[in-house]
Amino acid sequence: MPDIVLATLNAKYAHASFGLRYLMANLGDLQARATLLEFEINQRVSDVLEAIVAAEPKIVGLGVYIWNVEPTTRLVADLKRLRPEITIVLGGPEVSYEPAEQLIVELADYTISGEADLTFARLCRELLGTARDSAYLPLLKTELRRSTKSKPSYLIAAELPQFTQLQLPYHLYSDTDLKQRVVYVEASRGCPFTCEFCLSALEIPVRQAQLDAFLAAMQSLFERGLRQFKFVDRTFNLNLRVSQAILEFFLERYEPGLFLHFEMIPDRFPDQLRETVKKFPAGTLQFEVGIQTFNDDVADLISRKQDNAVVERNLGFLQAQTGVHVHADLIVGLPGESLDSFGRGFDRLIAMQPEEIQVGILKRLRGTPIIRHDADWQMIYSHSAPYEVLQTRLMSYAEIQRMKRFARYWDLVANSGNFLQTTPLLWSDGSPFAAFLAFSDWLYEASHRTAGIALTRLAELVFHYLIEILQRDTATVATALWSDYQRGGRNDRPPFLREFIEPVSEKRLDRPAPRVLPRQQRRVEQ
Numbered sequence: 001m002p003d004i005v006l007a008t009l010n011a012k013y014a015h016a017s018f019g020l021r022y023l024m025a026n027l028g029d030l031q032a033r034a035t036l037l038e039f040e041i042n043q044r045v046s047d048v049l050e051a052i053v054a055a056e057p058k059i060v061g062l063g064v065y066i067w068n069v070e071p072t073t074r075l076v077a078d079l080k081r082l083r084p085e086i087t088i089v090l091g092g093p094e095v096s097y098e099p100a101e102q103l104i105v106e107l108a109d110y111t112i113s114g115e116a117d118l119t120f121a122r123l124c125r126e127l128l129g130t131a132r133d134s135a136y137l138p139l140l141k142t143e144l145r146r147s148t149k150s151k152p153s154y155l156i157a158a159e160l161p162q163f164t165q166l167q168l169p170y171h172l173y174s175d176t177d178l179k180q181r182v183v184y185v186e187a188s189r190g191c192p193f194t195c196e197f198c199l200s201a202l203e204i205p206v207r208q209a210q211l212d213a214f215l216a217a218m219q220s221l222f223e224r225g226l227r228q229f230k231f232v233d234r235t236f237n238l239n240l241r242v243s244q245a246i247l248e249f250f251l252e253r254y255e256p257g258l259f260l261h262f263e264m265i266p267d268r269f270p271d272q273l274r275e276t277v278k279k280f281p282a283g284t285l286q287f288e289v290g291i292q293t294f295n296d297d298v299a300d301l302i303s304r305k306q307d308n309a310v311v312e313r314n315l316g317f318l319q320a321q322t323g324v325h326v327h328a329d330l331i332v333g334l335p336g337e338s339l340d341s342f343g344r345g346f347d348r349l350i351a352m353q354p355e356e357i358q359v360g361i362l363k364r365l366r367g368t369p370i371i372r373h374d375a376d377w378q379m380i381y382s383h384s385a386p387y388e389v390l391q392t393r394l395m396s397y398a399e400i401q402r403m404k405r406f407a408r409y410w411d412l413v414a415n416s417g418n419f420l421q422t423t424p425l426l427w428s429d430g431s432p433f434a435a436f437l438a439f440s441d442w443l444y445e446a447s448h449r450t451a452g453i454a455l456t457r458l459a460e461l462v463f464h465y466l467i468e469i470l471q472r473d474t475a476t477v478a479t480a481l482w483s484d485y486q487r488g489g490r491n492d493r494p495p496f497l498r499e500f501i502e503p504v505s506e507k508r509l510d511r512p513a514p515r516v517l518p519r520q521q522r523r524v525e526q
Contacts, residue, residue: 008063097367282323
């Protein structure tokens with residue numbers, strides 16, 4: 001039985017835990033005494049508890065995030081009741097800030113704030129009695145309030161690791177991980193920017209992985225068959241020498257099915273980087289570009305530096321001259337942003353034609369300086385994770401709720417890739433934002449739900465809205481919807497289209513390509 005269990009509740013099975021693998025890789029000689037257990041947030045806490053107890057560990061390290069803090073709190077409470085002798089160590093961004101206010105921290109024995117790659121191993125050695133070096137200095141621990149507990153909880157501030165100190169974790173991805181799950185990699189940590197809504201604003205030192213060692217690890221993953229790499233670097237194109245080298249590494253190894261995801265600074269695309277990006281075949285690269293707001297006053301208010309004119313030119317270049325799949329982010333509910341202001345920014349972004357627009361609702365992440373605006377802008381956030389904004393001085397609760405539905409329906413209709421030809425029919429020469437908001441309001445009234453809408457039912461609702469409410473040409477709408485419906489390889493004519501569409505031959509010459517790339521990157525106009 002292992003002495004150490006490393007565990008977390010992932011958002012989905014497909015999301016392999018990068019953080020746990022880093023902790024395991026840096027346990028040194030304790031690796032042989034440790035095991036890694038991954039669960040999902042939709043599993044019953046009782047089943048997770050049973051699996052951990054069955055391992056009979058002495059130490060349980062748990063990764064705590066905004067998406068799993070509530071079930072993990074229940075897990076810790078039950079684990080301490082059932083096996084009080086087990087030492088529970090917490091880590092992760094959710095418990096790294098404002099720990100004294102959190103029940104889960106009070107329940108646990110130790111909480112490590114910050115990047116725990118090295119500190120967790122040190123703590124385990126102290127707890128297991130293997131830190132015998134005479135020069136060893138015990139970790140500094142701060143005792144937190146005891147409340148009803150008989151034993152205190154301790155907080156440990158992790159030392160900030162440099163890549164030269166770290167063992168890379170990529171060999172810990174199993175062959176099953178490489179075939180079935182998202183594989184995360186990183187060439188750097190930290191962010192030089194200070195956007196007040198983001199935890200990266202607190203990680204100003206940008207540290208770069210040793211390039212040769214990193215590329216050797218990527219080569220190993222490639223040789224093992226991995227073709228989809230998701231980089232978690234907050235600013236991949238900050239260091240142009242490194243980003244160029246990594247892109248050229250993959251370009252030299254290109255083969256069909258290769259897919260690379262990067263988070264990019266949207267106003268930083270110099271000529272050399274442009275020329276390299278242009279060489280990749282369509283669908284190979286996905287760039288996530290955080291626009292967040294086009295309102296300059298709001299950007300100044302939240303300490304965000306961005307040249308929007310340059311952003312427009314760069315996104316125009318990506319759209320016109322490359323095959324990059326652009327995923328752009330906007331945030332609803334920032335201090336100083338009204339519904340009209342957000343709508344103008346949305347329309348401006350639509351004109352740049354990114355493949356996806358992620359409409360996010362502002363979250364009050366623990367530790368972020370966005371709280372300094374609470375009084376002036378009357379910011380009210382949910383008490384429960386993920387701590388989304390409920391109301392601001394400029395956006396009422398009702399408007400925020402409308403925008404939550406807008407965001408959900410935009411994902412289902414526009415971002416999904418299921419309605420590529422049909423979506424533009426929802427607006428004409430006016431504001432796409434206003435048009436889609438009106439559709440969103442209608443769709444909610446018609447369906448009374450924002451989830452669990454079957455694709456055929458959603459297509460029928462879109463059809464009726466376009467014909468009955470917007471009075472679009474029936475033949476145009478039916479043709480667009482039928483083309484979109486077939487894109488996923490479906491031949492069955494849905495009942496609402498049968499009178500407008502001729503039966504389809506069993507043999508189709510335009511069947512979609514094999515499912516190699518992620519679904520939303522397989523967007524090919526028919």
